[in-house]
Amino acid sequence: MIFWRIKPLDQILATAEKKSLKRQLGPIQLTLLGIGAVIGTGIFVLTAEAAQKAGPAMMLSFVIAAVVCGLAALAYAELAAMVPVSGSAYTYTYGVMGELIAWIVGWALVLEYAIGATAVCVGWSGYVNGLLNNGIFGMVTPGSISLPAWLQNGYFSGGGFNLLAFLIGVAVTWLLVIGTSKSARVNAVLVAIKIIALTLFIVIALPAVKNANLHPFIPNGWGSPMGGVGVLGAAASIFFAYVGFDAVSTAAEETKNPNRNVPIGLIGALTICTIFYLLVGYGAAGSVGAQPVLDANGVALDPGTPAMTAACGGSQALVCSHEPLAHVIRLLGFPQLGNLIALAAIVALPSVILMMMFGQTRIFFTMARDGLLPEKFSSVHPRFFTPHVITYVTGFVVSFCAALFPVGKLADTSNAGTLLAFAMVSIGVMVLRKQQPNRPRPFRTPLVWVVCPLAVAGCILLFVNLSIVAKIVFAAWAVIGLVLYGLYGYRRSQLSPEGMARALEDVV
Numbered sequence: 001m002i003f004w005r006i007k008p009l010d011q012i013l014a015t016a017e018k019k020s021l022k023r024q025l026g027p028i029q030l031t032l033l034g035i036g037a038v039i040g041t042g043i044f045v046l047t048a049e050a051a052q053k054a055g056p057a058m059m060l061s062f063v064i065a066a067v068v069c070g071l072a073a074l075a076y077a078e079l080a081a082m083v084p085v086s087g088s089a090y091t092y093t094y095g096v097m098g099e100l101i102a103w104i105v106g107w108a109l110v111l112e113y114a115i116g117a118t119a120v121c122v123g124w125s126g127y128v129n130g131l132l133n134n135g136i137f138g139m140v141t142p143g144s145i146s147l148p149a150w151l152q153n154g155y156f157s158g159g160g161f162n163l164l165a166f167l168i169g170v171a172v173t174w175l176l177v178i179g180t181s182k183s184a185r186v187n188a189v190l191v192a193i194k195i196i197a198l199t200l201f202i203v204i205a206l207p208a209v210k211n212a213n214l215h216p217f218i219p220n221g222w223g224s225p226m227g228g229v230g231v232l233g234a235a236a237s238i239f240f241a242y243v244g245f246d247a248v249s250t251a252a253e254e255t256k257n258p259n260r261n262v263p264i265g266l267i268g269a270l271t272i273c274t275i276f277y278l279l280v281g282y283g284a285a286g287s288v289g290a291q292p293v294l295d296a297n298g299v300a301l302d303p304g305t306p307a308m309t310a311a312c313g314g315s316q317a318l319v320c321s322h323e324p325l326a327h328v329i330r331l332l333g334f335p336q337l338g339n340l341i342a343l344a345a346i347v348a349l350p351s352v353i354l355m356m357m358f359g360q361t362r363i364f365f366t367m368a369r370d371g372l373l374p375e376k377f378s379s380v381h382p383r384f385f386t387p388h389v390i391t392y393v394t395g396f397v398v399s400f401c402a403a404l405f406p407v408g409k410l411a412d413t414s415n416a417g418t419l420l421a422f423a424m425v426s427i428g429v430m431v432l433r434k435q436q437p438n439r440p441r442p443f444r445t446p447l448v449w450v451v452c453p454l455a456v457a458g459c460i461l462l463f464v465n466l467s468i469v470a471k472i473v474f475a476a477w478a479v480i481g482l483v484l485y486g487l488y489g490y491r492r493s494q495l496s497p498e499g500m501a502r503a504l505e506d507v508v
Contacts, residue, residue, distance in 0.1 A: 027261040034269025036191045036351040039198070042241020042411075043277055044325055044345045045123035049408045050281075051290035052303040052319040054234035055219040058290065059281045061234035062241070066274045068458035069242040072422040073270050074445045075429045075452055077263040081443040082432075089421035090363050094370070096428040096435070103489055105424050106367050107481035111417025111474065113360035114398055116243055117169070117353045119410035121402035122154065124349040125164035126322030131342045134335075157406035158306040165402035172353045173395025176361065177381065177388050190351035197344030198276050200337065201325050205283030208332050213289040220292060220300050228412075228467035229300060236465040240411040241277060242270065243418050263443040280325070288331050290318050302467070304408030357394055364390045371496070372489035412470035417477075419459040426455040 025033070050058035079092040090106035129152045132145055146152075153159025223232035255261050284290065292300040293311050301308045303319070312320035321327035323342055330338035365387040368377035381388040401410070429445055430452050445451055463471075491498055 025255045025261075027257075027264050030255055030261050030265035031268045032191045033355055034265045035272055036194075036355050038242055038269055038273040039191070039194050039276065039352070042238060042243070043198070043280055044349065045126060045322070045407055046238055046240060046411060047281065047284055048319050048321050048324040049303045049411070050234040050238045051285065051324075052292045052300060052308070053220060053229050053237060054231045055216065055292055056214040056285040056290050057218040057231045058234050058238065058285065059278065060218075060231050061238045062274075062277050062281050064232070064235040064458075065239040065242055065462070066270075066277070068239070068422075068455065068462060069270060070274075071451050071455035071458060072426060073266050075422075075426040075455055077266045077443045078429055078441060078445045078448075079425060079432075080262040080266065081258065081260075082439065082441055089425045091366055092428050093424050096431050097424070099372075099489075099493060099495060100485070101424065103367075103372060103485045104478065104481065105421050106363055106372070107478070107485075108417035108420045108474075109363050110360065111414050111477060112243060112421060113356045113363065113414075114394055115401070115410055115417070116240065116414040117172075117356035117360065117394075117398045118165075118401040118405065119240065119407050119414055120349055120352045120356065121165040121169045121398065122162060122405070122407040122410060124168050124346065124353070125152070125162050125402075126407070127326065127342050127345040127349070128164050130321075130323040130326060131339060131346065134330075134339060134342075136339075153309075154402075154404040154406060156404055156409070157304055158309045162403045166399045168350060168353065169395060169399030169402050172350055172357060173391060173399070175354060176357055176391050176395075177386055178384055190348045193344050194348040194351070195276075197325075197341050197348065198280055201329060201341055202276075202279045202283055204329055204332060204334060204337065205287045206279070208288075209283065209286030211286075213286050216291075223465050226468055228302070228465070230465075232461065232465040233467075236415060236462040237408065237412055237467075239415050239418070239462055242273065243414065260442065284318060284324065284328050288318055288328050293317060293319055304406035353398075357391070357398060360394050361387050361391045364394070371492045371494040372485070374488075409467070409469055412467045413473045416463065416466055416470050416474035419463045420474075423456045423459040426452040426459075 047058070050061055054061050076089075083091060083095060090102055090109060093105045094102035129147060132147065136145070147163060150160030151163040154162045154165070218231060220233075221230045223230035228236075255265075293308065293315070295301055295307070295311070301311055308320075316327075316331060318324055318328065323345070326338040326342035326345070328338075329335075329341055364373060365378050367373045368375055368390070377390040377393070378387065379389045380386065429448060432439070433448060490496065
C-alpha cells in the first residue's frame, strides 16, 4: 500500500508553527514574486527553441501550456489556501497521499526548481554575451571585449565552462541568504523592468508582422511518438515559460493572510504572464519569421546540440539566437532598442533565478523539518532568518550545472519534475474533497471533477512529448531518490518509529 504514513494536515500546520519562517510578504509582493518567477528565460530565451520545434505554430504551444498551467493553478490555489506552509506540492501530497509519494514529489521538485534555476542562469549568460559581442551600445568595437568562445557556452553545448552562468548563480545565492524581504524588494524592481522590456518589444514587433512570415504555420506537425518536436513538443518545452507560478505557494508560510493572498498571487501572476506571452510569440514569429533549421534529410535539428550550433553558423535566423527578443528588434532595424531589451533581460532574469532557488530551498527546508533530509538543512540563520545551509548547497549545484549544460536540455528536464508535481497536486485536491469534505476551504477549485482530471491529462500529454533525454534523466533521478529514501528518509522520518521515539524524548 502506497498511501501510508500520511501526515494529517493539522499536524503539518502544527509542525510549521514550531519552527516557522517569518510572515512578511503581502499580496502585491506575492503577485510580483509570481510574475518574477514566471516571466524570464521561457520567453526571453526559449522562444527560439520553441520556434525550432514548432515554427510559427509555437503560438499554439503557448496556449496549450497556458491551459495546462491554468488548470493546475486552480488546484494549487485550493491546497495552498488550506495549508499555508512551505513545501508546495511536497507538503500537500504528504497530507493527502502519504510519505512515499510525498518524497517522490519533493525529489521531483528538485528538477523543477534547482534545474530550472540552472536553465535561467544559462539564458541570462546568453544575453550578457550577446551584449558584449555587439559592443555594448556601440561604445566599443563589437567583439573586442567578448569572452573567449569556450567561456561563453557549457561543455555539453560545444563550449567549455559558461563563466557568466556560474557567476550569476553565486550572486543570487548570496542574495537569498541575506533575507527574504530584501529579495522581494529587489524582485519588485526587476519585475517592472521585465514588463517594460516586453511591452517595448510588443510595440515594435506587432506593426511589423507579415502574414507571409507565418507560413508554413506548422512545419513540423503536431508531434512525434518519441516526443521533442512539433507543436506538442514545443508546448512541453515552452511549459517552462510558465513554471514558477507555484513558487508562490512555497512562500505561503512567509505570507501575511495566506488564505486570501496566495490564490490572488497564483492566478493573478499566471493571467498577466499568459497575455504577454501570446503577444510576444505572435510578434516574434510574424515580424521576422520562425522557420526551423533542417538537416540534410529535411528533419528539424534538435535545439541546443552541437549539430544545431554548427548548422546555424553565422545565421541570423530567429531559431539560432541565444537572445531571440533582442535579436528580433535588431533585425527590424532598431539595434539600440534591441540592446536595451538585452540589457533589461540581463538586469531582470536574476529575479527568476532568485525565485526558483527560493522555492527549492523552502522545499528542502520543509523535508528536513519532517526528518526526510538531515536536520542541518532546516537550520535558520540567526540574523537573516533564512535557511542558509540548504541555500548554500543549492547555490553550489545550480552554479556548476549552469556552467556545463545547454539551456534547452535543462528546461526540458525541469519540466519533467514540474509535470509530476502538478499532476499530484490535482489528484490530491480530488482525494481531499472525498476524504475531508467539511474541511474549511478559503478557495475552492471550480468544477473540481472537470478541472482536476483535465489538469492530470494535460500533464501526461506534455510529459509524453518531452525529449527522450529529459525522460531518461527523470527516470534516473527518481531511482536515485528512492534509494536515498530507503537508506535515510524511511528511518529518520518524524512518522517512523525512531522519529516518534525522538519526539517523545523531546516532550519528556
